[in-house]
Amino acid sequence: xxxxxxxxxxxxxxxxxxxxxxxxxxxxxxxxxxxxxxxxxxxxxxxxxxxxxxxxxxxxxxxxxxxxxxxxxxxxxxxxxxxxxxxxxxxxxxxxxxxxxxxxxxxxxxxxxxxxxxxxxxxxxxxxxxxxxxxxxxxxxxxxxxxxxxxxxxxxxxxxxxxxxxxxxxxxxxxxxxxxxxxxxxxxxxxxxxxxxxxxxxxxxxxxxxxxxxxxxxxxxx
Ligand code: B1M
Numbered sequence: 163x164x165x166x167x168x169x170x171x172x173x174x175x176x177x178x179x180x181x182x183x184x185x186x187x188x189x190x191x192x193x194x195x196x197x198x199x200x201x202x203x204x205x206x207x208x209x210x211x212x213x214x215x216x217x218x219x220x221x222x223x224x225x226x227x228x229x230x231x232x233x234x235x236x237x238x239x240x241x242x243x244x245x246x247x248x249x250x251x252x253x254x255x256x257x258x259x260x261x262x263x264x265x266x267x268x269x270x271x272x273x274x275x276x277x278x279x280x281x282x283x284x285x286x287x288x289x290x291x292x293x294x295x296x297x298x299x300x301x302x303x304x305x306x307x308x309x310x311x312x313x314x315x316x317x318x319x320x321x322x323x324x325x326x327x328x329x330x331x332x333x334x335x336x337x338x339x340x341x342x343x344x345x346x347x348x349x350x351x352x353x354x355x356x357x358x359x360x361x362x363x364x365x366x367x368x369x370x371x372x373x374x375x376x377x378x379x380x381x382x383x384x
Contacts, residue, residue: 166205167216170198170248174220175227177240179247185240195220199248209255213283217248221279245279249286256290263294266316267379270302271352272331277324280352284320287372288379304338311343318347318382320375321365326354333363340364347382349375 172178173195176186180196193201195217202212224241227233267288271281278300285295296314298306307319319339323329329352336348348365360368366382369375 164215166198166202167207167212167219169193170195170202170212170216171220171223173198174217174241174244174248175223177237177244179240179244194247195244196247196251199251203251203255209252212248213252217245217252221245242279249279249282253282253286253289256286264292264380265318266294266296266314267318267320268296268298268307268310268314268316269320269322270298270307271300271322271324272328272335273301273303274331275323275325275328276300277322277352280324281320281322284322284351284372284375287376288320291376291380293376293379302335304335307335307339308342311339311346316346318349318366318379320379321348321350323350323352323355329354329359332359332365336363336365347379349378351375 176189178186178189178192178194180194181191183194184190199212202216203209221241224233224238228238269281269285269288271278282297285297288295296310296316298310311319321332321335323332332350336350339346339348347367349367349369350360350365351369355368357368367378369378
C-alpha cells in the first residue's frame with residue numbers, strides 16, 4: 163500500500179500526469195498520477211489516505227524544492243496538473259450521497275491569488291459533509307463574492323489565500339461581506355493565514371485544514 167502512495171507522491175513531485183504525457187522524458191510510457199490514483203482506489207486504499215499520504219505529500223515536496231530554488235515555475239505547474247489528475251478520481255468519493263443538503267457555502271480563492279488546489283480540496287470535504295458548494299474559482303474580488311451571496315443565499319463563505327501578498331485582500335473582502343450580509347459566516351484558511359489574522363480581519367472562523375473547516379461549517383448550522 164505504501165509503495166503505491168509513494169509512487170503517487172513521486173509522480174506529483176516530478177510532474178508526471180499520466181501514461182501518455184511526455185514529461186519527464188525518462189518516464190515516457192509509464193503510469194502517472196492519473197493511473198496510479200485509480201489503481202490505489204482499486205486496491206481499496208481510502209480516498210482520504212490517497213489524498214493525505216500520496217497527493218499532498220508530493221505537493222509539499224514541490225513547495226520545499228520551489229522555495230529552495232531547486233525547481234522553477236513550469237515544474238510547479240506540471241506538479242499542479244499532475245495533482246489535479248489525481249484529484250479528479252478522488253472527488254466523487256468525497257461527494258455526499260445525500261441529496262438533501264445541510265445548506266450552501268460559497269467558496270473562492272481571493273483576488274490576486276491563482277492557487278486553487280487547496281481550496282478545491284476544502285470544497286470536496288464540504289460536499290462530502292453534505293453541503294452544497296458554489297465554487298467561484300480563483301482571483302475572486304469582493305463584488306463577485308457579494309453577488310454570489312445575493313444569488314445563492316448561503317449559510318457561509320469560505321475564503322482561501324496562499325500568498326502573503328493576497329491574504330491581505332481577505333480583509334477587504336471580509337469587511338464588505340460583513341457590511342452587506344452580516345448573517346453570512348466567514349471561514350478563512352490557506353497556508354499563510356492564522357487564527358490571529360482571522361480575528362484581526364473580523365472573520366468568524368479559521369481552520370488550517372479541510373476537516374477543521376468542515377467542523378466549523380457544521381457548527382454554523384447549530
Ligand atoms: Co505558488 N506559491 N506561486 N504556485 N505554490 C506557494 C504558495 C509558495 C509557498 C511556494 C514557495 O515559495 N515555497 C509561494 C508563496 C510565498 C508566500 O507568499 N509566502 C508561492 C509563490 C511565490 C507563487 C508565485 C508568486 C510564483 C511566481 O510567480 N514567481 C505565483 C503566484 C501566482 C498567483 O497566485 N498570483 C505562484 C504560482 C503557482 C502556480 C500557478 C504555478 C501553482 C498553483 C496551481 C494551482 O493551484 N492550480 C503554484 C503552486 C502549486 C504552489 C505550491 C507549490 C503548492 C500549493 C498547493 O497546491 N499545495 C505552494 C508551496 C506549498 O504550499 N508548499 C506555492 C497543496 C494544497 C493541498 O495545500 O494549498 O496549502 P494548500 O491548501 C491546504 C491548506 O492551506 C488548507 O487546506 C488545504 C488542503 O489541505 N486550506 C484551507 C486552503 N484553503 C483553505 C480554506 C479554508 C480552510 C483551509 O477555509 C475556507
